[in-house]
Amino acid sequence: MNLLEIDTKKYIPKILEAVIETWGEEYRYILVEKANKIKNINYIDERGILHYHRFLENCIQKYLSLKFLEEIGVDTSQDDKNLGLPLDSNTKEQMNQYFGNRCIFSPDFWKDAKGIFAFDKEVIEDFRKTSVEEGQIEFLNPLRGNSEITISNYEQFKQTKEYSKLLKQIHHYLDIYKKLDHEMKKYNKKIQKYSDYVDSEDKRKERILDLKRCELYQEIESELPESLRKYLDLKYQTLEQKLRFLFPELDEKSYIEFFSKKDEDNLETETCNVYALRLCYLRRVGIHNNLNIYDNSKEKYEECLKQPGTQEFIPSFELVDKITRTREKKYEEGIKEFIFTSQTFLENFGQMDNLEETKEYVYNLILNRTKVANIPLADEKNNYPAIFFPIRPSYNGILDLAYIHEFIHALLYFSLYDNRWGSGFDICDDDPALLNPYRLNKRKYERLNETITDIYAVKVKNILHKKGIYLFEPKELVNEDNSAWNNTSLIVRKMLNPFLEKFHHEVILSLVTANYSILLDKVGSENFEELNDCINKVDYLIDCGLNLENPEHKPELIIEYKKEMSRLEKIYHNMDNRIQVVTEAHK
Amino acid sequence: MDIRRIIFIKKSPFRMEYLFLLQLNGNENMIRFTGLESRTDKESINSKVVNDTIVTNFLEHFFRIVSNWNDTYINKNTLDATTWNIVIEYKNGKQKEYQGVDSYPINFDSLERLIDKTIKEIGGD
Structure with missing residues (x-):
């Protein structure tokens, strides 16, 4: 496939x-x-591939979880063997017992002092002795069906034959885990082509849209408010920096566009999110550095407007309209080019x-x-x-x-x-x-x-x-x-x-x-x-x-x-x- | 922001209804969502409490993505239609709605990617 x-x-x-x-x-x-x-x-469809990749990772997780339990002798017959369906709740519980509540057969997994990993050589070396021992006791008590082992008697328990026997068993579990973990890595390498494909397509799209952002900037630069142009020239050396500031994403309305006629008309009747995004703009142009990202009120906005210098950064409706039209046109051109090529x-x-x-x-x-x-x-x-x-x-x-x-x-x-x-x-x-x-x-x-x-x-x-x-x-x-x-x-x-x-x-x-x-x-x-x-x-x-x-x-x-x-x-x-x-x- | 909640629902022919809901309760904000891979209603809806940074970041991008959208996008010349609907509810009782039938704003994908990213950030799918 x-x-x-x-x-x-x-x-x-x-x-x-x-x-x-x-x-x-x-x-x-x-x-x-x-x-x-x-x-x-x-x-x-890149997003579809990305999700399918995740689906395959989930399938291998289920496959290896069932294989682990079967190899240590746990009955998993009640679990639906269809890998696309989640693990049965009983099986999940069994897995939790051995590994803690985590997805172990996942590329993002890292070992800590939980479940059988509390007995893993690397974990013992890397973690504090008390965390390791707490993890070991947490695993051993349910396995023995009681809660007799405590920190205070653990050293004593470690001298018993029962402990030696359990330790041997746990090391056997760890060996099985290592074998299956290797299998998981091999499989994930096989399906890496999907995430690689999505990454390369995302980069290709980004390159196309970056060029379109440059075109957008060139088309509107001369019409920007003078204060804003001076600010951009002073603060940013490169065109790329200016673009990142003014049009961070071509597919999203930029902050400056929230000064449109439509937003102005809706200020009182609709929402307050326009205030929030206008305040973002004012914060970004650096004239109101004291604003924080949670400032979004009408009062705060009006207070900013009254401060000297603010008005000079506010674009006209005509300019905002032109920016929006040009940005949307450039984005559509970019998407078309991405698909067509x-x-x-x-x-x-x-x-x-x-x-x-x-x-x-x-x-x-x-x-x-x-x-x-x-x-x-x-x-x-x-x-x-x-x-x-x-x-x-x-x-x-x-x-x-x-x-x-x-x-x-x-x-x-x-x-x-x-x-x-x-x-x-x-x-x-x-x-x-x-x-x-x-x-x-x-x-x-x-x-x-x-x-x-x-x-x-x-x-x-x-x-x-x-x-x-x-x-x-x-x-x-x-x-x-x-x-x-x-x-x-x-x-x-x-x-x-x-x-x-x-x-x-x-x-x-x-x-x-x-x-x-x-x-x-x-x-x-x-x-x-x-x-x-x-x-x-x-x-x-x-x-x-x-x-x-x-x-x-x-x-x-x-x-x-x-x-x-x-x-x-x-x-x-x-x-x-x-x-x-x-x-x-x-x- | 004076938003009570944002609800995104998508019904495509081959899967169960997809839900993403951001609920702003003052002290405790919550995101509820169905797993993207789930296909039956046997699979439960996930709920996660989320911090202010995630909410602020989500809302900022969300409004920048949707604020120039038309209210409706309808394409009747199609089979196996997917319907979608976004409702923004405000604390003052007002609401704003966007909807579509097999037709989408050009940057609809950006919204879905934002939702994917947010769910991933909160340890969801």
Whole structure:
């Protein structure tokens, strides 16, 4: 597994086979054709890599903790062996007994006189005798099941055979720890490429943004208040120093910008944080050295304003406006350059039409963390579905499922007029008539479509994993708990299962052809609409906190849920009735 | 500052709701957060008491990052939307809110990095 070189394209044939196995061989031709149109954009999200690196460190910690306990003979069978999940509380307690309440298999760990380390040669040499002995006693008493050993009788205890036996045992534990610690270091070295990558990308970004900060300064320098310019020239020798002072970060509003017209207008009505940040500015320009970082009151600010010389450092609204506009423009230019010149972007953009227009379009999709999108390629006069799949901070343990979910969306993509598009039962549109009546930030068919996509994604993932095919992550890191997938609830998935089983052929045919009349003719469009509404309602109840395992928590939601379940039963009954009536009529 | 609390919530499709909450109680300031890696509500919300330096540093950067943001960022032309929401509550009862659906201010990443850094500083994730 190398997260820096993920090539999702190579997984598509395997996923496609599992989709065909789930939906039916009769759809092979159309599915292969649709899959061929999908564009995969595998750029790297540094923050995602950083979090995944931490996840891997946590996994190795769990692996080595379990291995340690097993090697010293502790039963760990109750612990979930999935390394992506935290240690079971009992196991954690066992570890605490041996090592104190610390993450021992971590690169940041340093030994002190706690747990078995109180008997470690280096610790004995480095720590005060009393701390070492206190640590040893603290470890020995629970191990012996009493608290008989004290500082005063410890020397005496050390002369006993029992002590010699325990010491031998503890040294054996320390040997096991050393062996596992070596294993941890070896593994961490292996995954260091991730933190190295993030560091180098951070530096690359910093270099780009530093140049943009210089450009910003050059553009506004001549317009700065004279006192401020003189102050900067006097206090700072280099441009870099001046920049650090005036624009410490390009992505954050600088202190001088808090003298804007908007901030002035909001001073009385909104918040006092503007006072705090203006006082920061005054402190930084050195005319009010007596201010401390906690000064933030209106009174303090007004007191400063009255002092001679202060007003000369205060910029005009026009200047502040120009600074803000220029800084934001420079920051955007910097971020664009950072993305456009990244190795992964260049490699991925190769599969596009190479037009500036498309590049800009893709940049905006990346900025908005898009997962699946419609990409109009100008030179081909065609629209394509695209999957954006960087490793994100929340994807650990579920990379296969996350990608399969997006793949199904892309597979069921359809293009409409005016660059409008949809996938499955959902149309990506802000038409008010197509809003979810219970959750206005969702579309009418969005939750139904997401639930169906999840049901199939889980099936496809299970097929692959049962065959031993793991795509992005090795088996031991994969979280197979499907309820942990938070996109849609198991409750709504369960509601839709009978529908998908009974009308499998009609559902799949409608989805792959984007011709819904096949399904609607079969079940009746009014019944389908009712089913969609029922799903939206229950999904809303879940969002409000419906908890079937704890009916006493918000019982009013349980009552509503039960009503919806009766309604669902009626909907399925109506669908059956309709089929019967239509069949009779055909006879 | 006259702030009572700052709440940041992000709901992305593939994980449990992410929460970062800074509560300013005068004598005792507290940060509550869900681990970035947690995916089920079985995993508890962490709470840490934080000192004034951490709070002041966080607030200074926080306001410098968000103060030019629009109130809403909405992108409806998307699947698997992530929703986010920031509420700043003041002691006088006023509140300021920023929210978004699959659309972000250009420096949104800076806010998330600030939160990561703060959590790391208090010995969180």
